[in-house]
Amino acid sequence: MKWGFFVTKQYRAGQFVKVKVTNVRPYGAFVKTVDGVDGLIHISQVMDDFVQNIHHYLSKGQIVKCKIISVNDRDGKLNLTLKENEYFKRKSKKKKERSILDIIEETEEYGFESLRERLPIWIKEAKVQMYDC
Incomplete structure (x- = not known):
């Protein structure tokens, strides 16, 4: 397993590295370094x-700066995180979770309008908001 040893020597946990996204799956993004070492950015990272x-944040061909969490001793593949990438940190801070009730309170005028008339509209707005996340 000289290849794994070589990679472990070249790459180490805590190091930042630029990678190119080669494939995006629902659970994470597969990436490759400039010198051809494979890695994974799990969706939780x-x-x-x-x-x-994850497709809202990463796409095939995109180049991103990641931090190495670990290097697999057997195959030399990298386990990476974007949590310390400044762009994704800012995006995380800007993202604000709001419930549909907050939006209703901001946009609705209170009156005697029947719930039966308004409920289908609120449900539609909630579904739109769920799929925009």
């Missing part, structure tokens, strides 16, 4: 907030 759809 994109940002501190919950990421429902």
Whole structure:
């Protein structure tokens, strides 16, 4: 397993490295370093907030700066995180979880309008908001 030893010597936990996204799956993004070492950015390592759809943050061909969490001793593959990437940190801070009730309170005028008339509209707005996340 000289290859694994070589990679372990070249790459180490805590090091920052630029990688190119080669494939995006629902659970994470496969990446490759300039010298051809494979790695994975698990969906939980994109940002501190919950990421429902990784495609909103990463796409094939994108180049990102990651921090190495660990290097697999057997195959030399990298386990990476974007949580310390400044761009994703800012994006995480800007993302604000709001419930549909907050939006209703901001946009609705209170009156005698029947719940039966408004409920289908609120449900539609909630579904739109859920799929935009």
